[in-house]
Amino acid sequence: MYLSNRAVIRTERNPVRRTMDTLLGVLDAWAFAGLDARARAQGWQVRRPVPLVRVYRNAAFDHYVCCAACAGEGESRSRVCGDCLGSGRTRR
Numbered sequence: 001m002y003l004s005n006r007a008v009i010r011t012e013r014n015p016v017r018r019t020m021d022t023l024l025g026v027l028d029a030w031a032f033a034g035l036d037a038r039a040r041a042q043g044w045q046v047r048r049p050v051p052l053v054r055v056y057r058n059a060a061f062d063h064y065v066c067c068a069a070c071a072g073e074g075e076s077r078s079r080v081c082g083d084c085l086g087s088g089r090t091r092r
């Protein structure tokens with residue numbers, strides 16, 4: 001588990017606010033449970049910046065770097081770059 005996956009839990013003094021936070025947390029967990037499980041099963045990183053928002057990222061993108069031949073443009077001299085086939089990214 002990544003540290004960023006942990007929600008920041010703060011103690012709210014206002015009982016109404018505390019109840020709303022609890023309900024929001026339950027709704028958040030219910031709404032994203034299936035998506036989060038599927039993403040983690042595929043090895044994706046799941047980040048929760050704020051309630052009801054998720055950021056999913058495939059860790060396979062860590063293996064790609066900017067193409068040195070075309071500087072990430074995907075083409076050089078009006079031709080598709082042969083090293084990256086126009087994507088602008090190559091594997092490390």
Ligand SMILES: [Zn+2]
Pocket residue numbers: 067068069070071072073074075081082083084085086087088089
């Ligand atoms: Zn290239």
